[in-house]
Amino acid sequence: MAKPLFHGVCASTITPFNHRGDLELSLLPAHVEWILAEGVDAISPLGSSGEFAAMEVDDRKRVLEAALAANNGRVPVIAGTHHYSTRYAIELSIHAEKSGADALLIVPPYYMAPTPSQAMDHYRRIADSVSIPIVLYHNVPLTCVDLRTDHVVKLFEDGAIGGVKMSNPEPDRICQLLQATNNDLFVYAGLDTVAFEGLCHGAHGWISGIPSMVPRAARELYSAIAERGDLAAARKLWKKLAPLMRIQFSSYLLRGEGAHWFSVMKAALNMIGPSVGDPQPPVLPLDEGFRRQIAALLRDLGYAVQN
Numbered sequence: 001m002a003k004p005l006f007h008g009v010c011a012s013t014i015t016p017f018n019h020r021g022d023l024e025l026s027l028l029p030a031h032v033e034w035i036l037a038e039g040v041d042a043i044s045p046l047g048s049s050g051e052f053a054a055m056e057v058d059d060r061k062r063v064l065e066a067a068l069a070a071n072n073g074r075v076p077v078i079a080g081t082h083h084y085s086t087r088y089a090i091e092l093s094i095h096a097e098k099s100g101a102d103a104l105l106i107v108p109p110y111y112m113a114p115t116p117s118q119a120m121d122h123y124r125r126i127a128d129s130v131s132i133p134i135v136l137y138h139n140v141p142l143t144c145v146d147l148r149t150d151h152v153v154k155l156f157e158d159g160a161i162g163g164v165k166m167s168n169p170e171p172d173r174i175c176q177l178l179q180a181t182n183n184d185l186f187v188y189a190g191l192d193t194v195a196f197e198g199l200c201h202g203a204h205g206w207i208s209g210i211p212s213m214v215p216r217a218a219r220e221l222y223s224a225i226a227e228r229g230d231l232a233a234a235r236k237l238w239k240k241l242a243p244l245m246r247i248q249f250s251s252y253l254l255r256g257e258g259a260h261w262f263s264v265m266k267a268a269l270n271m272i273g274p275s276v277g278d279p280q281p282p283v284l285p286l287d288e289g290f291r292r293q294i295a296a297l298l299r300d301l302g303y304a305v306q307n
Helices: 023-037 057-071 088-100 118-128 149-156 171-182 190-202 209-215 215-225 231-248 250-254 261-272 290-298
Strands: 008-013 042-044 078-079 103-106 136-138 162-167 184-187 205-206
Touching: 008 149, 008 209, 008 215, 023 057, 042 078, 057 088, 088 103, 088 118, 118 136, 118 149, 136 261, 149 171, 162 171, 171 184, 171 190, 184 190, 184 261, 190 209, 190 215, 190 231, 205 209, 205 215, 209 215, 209 231, 209 261, 215 231, 215 290, 231 250, 231 261, 231 290, 261 290
Parallel strands: 008 042, 008 205, 078 103, 103 136, 136 162, 162 184, 184 205
Antiparallel strands: none
């Protein structure tokens, strides 16, 4: 693999749409500029927060090209090139490399629920088509594919992946991967509910909702744990971040009604940064009651909240 992966905090960039559901790429440069000003170490267009599943292949390419242009080489770009079809995932991955992405973020094939061996073959085929690193996006609830530690280690040993975004509610899954690969595999905390524990285990970074909503605060937490080893300071900051995490993932944690994580993310970003629009239906804008709670938490984190 030609390029190294990053250490630190990665923000997933938002894909702006207008009220008709069409891409509104004119809003993307200001959004990327705001994220970079918050001090992130990398950005990831077309992750879950980029609503890749709502777009066809050509629009995904347009979004990535716009994000790369806005970033202009300032931080590494981890491009989401997911697709349930290996053929289209390869097409998107080749396009991302040619366009200048530094690495790829790829969730296992979704909906069709392939077997672990079939999912592993998916990654191997993509890796054979590109030379930049692949970060496996481990996300069982949205793919129904659970690659165990031994599966992931095998893919790493085969040279098919260079990292893992571990979006699993069990902190020990992060610990297992770090221990099994002597920290050579880049392991990123991919779910805010386990971010504190994951970073304490030695995760190389953090890619999730809080780094995308309040990147500066996420970077402070990463620095306190991973760079300074100051757990007392980290606990104080997490006490402020944890309520935001709990609202963000309330529907996920309760397995039903509550705030949808993406409604929370877009609402928060619209409150403290340039407009990123509303989610694509069926996900809807955030209810006013949750908006008031989030506004108070954002102010407590030091952000100026717009009406």
